[in-house]
Amino acid sequence: MSEASLPLFAADEAQPVPVVGTKARLPSYIKDHRARLRERFMSGGAEALPDYELLELLLFRAIPRQDVKPLARRLLDRFGDFNGVLSASPQRLKEMHGVGDSVVQELKIVEAAAHRLSRAKVIGRRVVSSWNDLLDYCHTTMSHRETELFRVLYLDRKNTLIADETLAEGTVGHVPVYPREVVKRGLEVGASALILVHNHPSGDPTPSRDDIDMTRRIAEAAAALEIQLHDHIVIGKSREVSFRSDGYLK
Numbered sequence: 001m002s003e004a005s006l007p008l009f010a011a012d013e014a015q016p017v018p019v020v021g022t023k024a025r026l027p028s029y030i031k032d033h034r035a036r037l038r039e040r041f042m043s044g045g046a047e048a049l050p051d052y053e054l055l056e057l058l059l060f061r062a063i064p065r066q067d068v069k070p071l072a073r074r075l076l077d078r079f080g081d082f083n084g085v086l087s088a089s090p091q092r093l094k095e096m097h098g099v100g101d102s103v104v105q106e107l108k109i110v111e112a113a114a115h116r117l118s119r120a121k122v123i124g125r126r127v128v129s130s131w132n133d134l135l136d137y138c139h140t141t142m143s144h145r146e147t148e149l150f151r152v153l154y155l156d157r158k159n160t161l162i163a164d165e166t167l168a169e170g171t172v173g174h175v176p177v178y179p180r181e182v183v184k185r186g187l188e189v190g191a192s193a194l195i196l197v198h199n200h201p202s203g204d205p206t207p208s209r210d211d212i213d214m215t216r217r218i219a220e221a222a223a224a225l226e227i228q229l230h231d232h233i234v235i236g237k238s239r240e241v242s243f244r245s246d247g248y249l250k
Helices: 028-044 051-062 069-079 082-087 101-120 128-142 179-189 209-223
Strands: 149-155 161-169 193-199 228-235 240-242
Touching (some): 051 101, 082 101, 101 128, 128 149, 128 193, 128 228, 179 193, 193 209, 209 228
Antiparallel strands (some): 149 193, 228 240
């Protein structure tokens, strides 16, 4: 094969680039596959598609002239599942061959939309009546993070969620938390109670001794200002631990 006949590849998504002056055409087998996949999604919803096919649908827009199934499968092999792909950092995504700015942008747009949808189900609602939605929200936004994130959910006197604040981001195994900052922010938003939430990137939500000590210090600081600590939730990969339910918080 001569050098002139070799396909050209874009540095961004490693996909074929049309020769200047010609009209790019999608091979019929790829075009038909995309049409069938879109039709199945519209008729059966996301439940009708396995993770790799749902991921293909996202990749169609970012990579218009290439079979994206191999990339979808590589991403799932690397990051575990659909949520893991969406939650992966741009830096780690770009380590994958075939992933450039366009792919990262599409994935992060969908991730942001998922976060907003789940947040809309809990903000402004009473925690007691939306507890499962609250846990779903926490898992959606935190369970696949690669570093620890500490957030505080502030509640009013009716236990309605009035603010969701990310107060600190740490490393794989530690996040710095200052009880004074937690309580200070509670006063600023007029909170009467709060719920602490943080994640364990290891996947195991079992509280550490540091988690328990930090929770106690925040509870004492909040109580001094008549703010009640309702719970501390530790988010793992597939489950969570509630300090209140598991007896860590009296």
